[in-house]
Amino acid sequence: MNAAPARGPVDAVPAYYPGCSLDGLGKAYEVTCQQVLDRLDLSLDRIVDYNCCGATEVKNLSQDVSIALPARNLALARSMDRHQVVAACNGCVYSLARANDAVHEEATRTRINATLQAGGSPAYDGSASVQHVLEFIYQRAGLERVRAAVRRPLTGLTVAPYYGCLYTRPKRYTGVGTTPGTDDPEHPHFLDELLRACGAKVVEEYSAKTICCGGGHALSDLDVSVAFGASILNEAKRAGADLVATICPLGQINIENHLDRIRAEFGEEIVRPVAYFTQLMSLAFGSSLKQARLGDNFSRPDLFLRARGFV
């Protein structure tokens, strides 16, 4: 039961796993990811016939189904001859990396491959590593290139960087903290640095950085998910932030979906606009509010940013 090695060979153009959220509610995240990558001269190659990764839900019903779902996507990446898979959703990073850990064990690998092949998928040998798009941008572009790409610095904005749970956790699956060049699992800072490179003021020691958003139970446990959404906003308010930056569609959607309840239970004064970090980066790289799709977000960062002089 030793953990699988978390990173393998590096591809010039890794495979990109969109996942359901980026193709659905999180469209603004996908579009602005692409804008940011373009401006930084980075490319990813989309896994075309991907399937849902199963998030954290499927594993509670069946281990094998919860491994086969992500493994099929990793197998597709391997058949594109890629060794690296980049995903933008924390939940996807978690379940893809969890599948890698599981198929590291031979008996499991044999069983999963029998399932995959029965379903018409190529087999998977465990040789594709998984990375969050935040880490990909940070490692590949570096802060220098980000600074050089800025056209409209985010000067005057104070941002609370919200990472959530599964970007780093657990390191046994993600390899974050145990692989050279990855973020710090307890005190991540890649997002802080990227936003700072874009000219924003970033809240130091934002205490809600890695707390849970409750998104897994967004529908099934309202008390908890509303409270977590509220405390992410409340900590941002206490730290003097104007807005919250997210790196995960689950976090983004969970906070935004609960805004009415948060207002009613905790008061309007804690509410802040919430935006994907790539929306903010794209804005800094010269996109308009519309191009960065900031009007897609229910918390309407576009209105707030317009009042601050962005167009």
Add this chain to the structure above:
Amino acid sequence: MPIVEKSLVSVDRVEHLEVEGIDVSGDWNTFLRSRVVTDLDVKIADWVKGQPQGETISRCWQCGTCTAGCCLHTDYGLEEFNPRYFIYLAQIGYEEELRRYASTIWRCVSCNKCVERCPKGVKVEEVIHTIGTYLELSGGAAESPADRFDRAYTENLLGRGILDEAALFRTYERLEGRRTPARELLRLGLTLLKSGRLHTGPFAHRTRGWNRMRKVLEAKLTEDRARRRASVPAPPVPSGRKP
């Protein structure tokens, strides 16, 4: 933590604690002589350990690190949500006490802080869910909202290979007997439609060539469910016996 309130210290408890004739007080200079407890009921621990998600349960040495940082216990403040204790109760087979938490244990939000921090490599989050599954399958515990959601989610995504978010929302609301007012739904639907994000029903995304995989995975799901149900030990006979 030092005990600041002296009145909390009871001499009887600290200095004269004896179990089965063995001094377990931990008083200065005493070593705890090991004793063998043979009447623990290990059927729960064995069952949990037999599930791939629960196999790390036996590594736990009860340090409490998981509970100390648990999002539900510490951040949300749900004191009775105590992963260390759930594992302990499963290990010693104190089923009646464990059952008292059947309506709490499902609330784990899968934040994985516990897994990240456990010094023994216990996959705490998965172990906790497996204990929850035990409580449900072995009779007694009703299906929890989280279990209903997991089921709705899985069935939804297996249908087309890609989740239909709007359909999942509708299915789950029906399962819970909840109804979001039509006006609110319409407002949400319009916002999503305008920004090109409403892919539901006939417009839902699908994975090309998924049908074959769907059949295999649905069969696997049914098989796993049946296997878990069949392997679960018989429901407990209430006895009042403490381990």
